[in-house]
Amino acid sequence: MRFSIVTAFQPTEHLIPLARAADELGYHAISVPDHVVDLEELRTPYPYTPDGARRWDIDAEWPDPWVLIGALAAVTTRVRFFTSIYVAAMRNPFQVAKTVGTAAVLSGDRVSLGVGIGWCEEEFELLEQDFRTRGKRTDEGLALMKALWEPGFTEFEGTFYSAPRLKMNPSPSAPIPILIGGLSEIAFRRAARHDGWVGDIYTVEEACGHARRLQEIRAEVGAEGPFEIITALSDAFLPEHFATARDAGITEVWTMPWAYYSGLEATLDQKLDGMRRFAEDVMAPAAG
Numbered sequence: 001m002r003f004s005i006v007t008a009f010q011p012t013e014h015l016i017p018l019a020r021a022a023d024e025l026g027y028h029a030i031s032v033p034d035h036v037v038d039l040e041e042l043r044t045p046y047p048y049t050p051d052g053a054r055r056w057d058i059d060a061e062w063p064d065p066w067v068l069i070g071a072l073a074a075v076t077t078r079v080r081f082f083t084s085i086y087v088a089a090m091r092n093p094f095q096v097a098k099t100v101g102t103a104a105v106l107s108g109d110r111v112s113l114g115v116g117i118g119w120c121e122e123e124f125e126l127l128e129q130d131f132r133t134r135g136k137r138t139d140e141g142l143a144l145m146k147a148l149w150e151p152g153f154t155e156f157e158g159t160f161y162s163a164p165r166l167k168m169n170p171s172p173s174a175p176i177p178i179l180i181g182g183l184s185e186i187a188f189r190r191a192a193r194h195d196g197w198v199g200d201i202y203t204v205e206e207a208c209g210h211a212r213r214l215q216e217i218r219a220e221v222g223a224e225g226p227f228e229i230i231t232a233l234s235d236a237f238l239p240e241h242f243a244t245a246r247d248a249g250i251t252e253v254w255t256m257p258w259a260y261y262s263g264l265e266a267t268l269d270q271k272l273d274g275m276r277r278f279a280e281d282v283m284a285p286a287a288g
Helices: 012-025 065-074 093-107 121-126 134-149 185-192 204-221 239-247 268-286
Strands: 002-006 029-032 080-083 111-115 154-157 162-166 178-181 196-202 228-233 252-255
Touching (some): 002 012, 012 029, 065 093, 093 111, 093 134, 134 154, 134 162, 134 185, 178 185, 185 196, 185 204, 196 204, 228 239
Parallel strands (some): 002 252, 029 080, 111 178, 196 228, 228 252
Antiparallel strands (some): 154 162
């Protein structure tokens, strides 16, 4: 079982100290969220709360994920980074491929691209991208990105995107893992075609059920090889709770470990202390 630090809704000035601590304490990765803007009023309900309200304050900070990953990679040596979740279909896939590929090169291949189709129609409108075709464009865009990350010349012809014979340098020296977010059956099947799935916040029982369904789908489509299942657990507190999740196939838990000790409104010092205590109280026993 591995553990990741969630950076969502944290003050931007806390992020470099948190990344350094994660690197030193043995956390596996740092997750980075994505929103370009936060509109005061929304037509689109947020899909992960019962009443459709956003779960963050309107003053929450959303630094650009790839600029942030570049900055955090520069002050760390081993911790990985993944987006949770990057809405690639709001952007041109050539620009996404360039940005993510460059981050992979500069970080020493420590990045994974976590992708979802997005939920906020108004944000798509602001970025001048079609909301209705976002699922199909996500699938095609990921295929294009994989081709662009390969060394040497490539060309591509799709329904939404095409590329004449070209190169995109520098090329990552290893494949960039692609992780898929979303709770629908379509999202699970999209994840099964790639390298992993990133969930939201679930009980251990719910998360184990999702892990089993993902494994069933992978068996149905004949998928082989490593597959990441990353999620947050709302009712896991003790090493044995995390062991239950591990045994069900969950490979990584993303968490704000300071919340166990000081609450979500912790100071920076409390966050760093909480990360240390969680590493001793949970991560070490979970690792055996």
